[in-house]
Amino acid sequence: MAKTNPGRFFEDYALGDVITHAVPRTVSGGERALYHALYPARHALASSDAFAQACGLPASPLDDLAAFHVVFGKTVPDISLNALANLGYAEGRWLRPVWPGDTLRSVSEVIGIKQNSNGKSGVVWVRTTGLNQHDEAVLEYVRWVMVRKNDHDLPAPETVLPELRNTVPANRLVIPEGLDFTDYDFALAGEPHRWGDYEVGEQIDHVDGVTIEEAEHMLATRLWQNTAKVHFDATNRDDGKRLIYGGHVISMARALSFNGLANAQMIIALNGGAHANPCFAGDTVRAWSEVLDKAETTAPGVGAIRLRLVATKGGAPFQLRGDDGKYLPDVLLDLDYWALMPL
Template sequence: MEKTNAGNFFEDFRLGQVLTHAAPRTVTEGERAMNAALYPTRFAIPSSDAFARACGLPRAPLEELIGFHVAFGKTVPDISRNAVANLGYAECRFLRPVYPGDEIRATSEVIGLRQNSNGRSGVVWVRSTATDAAGAPVMSWVRWVMVRKRDLDAPAPEAVAPKLDAAVAAETLAIPGGLDFSGYDFGLAGEPWRWGDYAVGEKIDHVDASTIQETEHMLATRLWQNTSQVHFNVTTREDGKLLIYGGHVISLARALSFNGLANAQIIVAINAGTHAAPCYAGDTVFAWSEVLDKAETANPTVGALRLRLVAVKNRPASAFPLRGAEGKYAPEVLLDLDYWALIPR
């Protein structure tokens, strides 16, 4: 009797299907330490209990992307184990901080399906929700992924592409309870810039860069329990090269953004995200950001910046445009991420 699970292929998905993902995970200080070893992150709130308490939090939360990667990893065996590529994100909301000792569980609902014209794969849209052990929501997001077909003769489903919000509305951002930047120590945080010092349209070259090593990528995907075969098995790709997990690029670019955005301490939403080109071991990642919008919040000490974070490979971030003459991404662009972050006012 067959006991192993090869994961879902495109023809296995059904509109409205709900998947409960296996292996709840209790996160610990180990995730924080490994995250710091993998990425050059230096944001003060997730780095220091004392700094976090001075900002009104009970202790240092884990970086938001740690919770995201753990929850995302839960979904991979059911959604994207047989993926060709993870294509994008939308409507991602971080609803409360994740602390060491918290448990993360995940479920997903299929909200869209469309077979590709080649008949060999299709795009699956899912809305995933992460909860704690008591069932309280921690975060939610939509992503779409290109998945192989097992049976090329399987009929194509009716094409349904969900309508998604262009951005999470600023007035709906979840501000962590107790957060208070009135006594914020800019010296310890590393930069003097606050909400009022940034202008819409401003671009920030983060200057620093980091070359991705195969060992780092393998450690990261195993840490986040991401089982997608394109990250581990060279026989699944025609070019015979392992594809770097897109989340690895996101965390690396976010860490690089400290230089110029050190006080953008807490990610509260991801509005949209595109993995524009594949990334491989040996690529060097640079990053730049653009301020897309600014918003006040109900908390008079806290402002929100809507930021575009762009990761590029193998040449300085300022060396070429985001898009070419035809409107397509320049070939060096790895990531185009649109998100909201909280910063002292």
């Protein structure tokens, strides 16, 4: 009997499957240090216990995207080990902060399935929940992946497409307990711009760029225990290149957005996202943002801002799609999220 696991193929998924992912992970200050070493991450709330305590939290939480990467990484052996591409995200919500010492695990449910017309692959939709050691949900999101089909002769399953919201409504945003920006220190945060200084439709060029290195990507992908073959095995693609993990691009773009959005302190919802084009070592990532919406919250001094974050590999800022409606070839990422900012 075979002891090794080749990973799931498209025909191995069925609507309603609930998958408990292996290897829980206890996070510590080590994850924070490595996250800040891999990306130019400087948001004060995730950097300083003293700053976080002045904002009503017991300590500095783990970076929101670091928590996302840990939860996501757990799912890869069961969801995307044999994936051709990770296609998109929706209905993501951060439900409570993750603290050093928390132990995270992941559970996913198959909520949609559709075979592609070529009969060689299909798309699988899953809703993933990240839980801590108290079985409290810390994060939830939907993603869909294109997965290889192993037996091309098997008939296609019945197509089921999930109904997904385009946006997480502002009234469903979960504000961390105790968060209070009434006495927010703008000098320590790095910029003076508050929630009221941003207008819907405003666009921000984040100016800076970072060239993706093979070594850093490999370290990051191992850190998050992401085992997808396209990130490790250069023989897995016809071009002989290792594909940069999409989450690496997300975190790089988020870190670059500090220049202009230093006070967008916490990501609390992921409305949607697409990895528009592949990223490879040697590409230089730049980023720009657009303000899509704003909302007040019930927390003192705290506003919510909805942002589009676009990462490119050298394209002009504020250019997203061509005349044909398709993403321009230099666009790497199109991410729509809610963040919390002082009023």
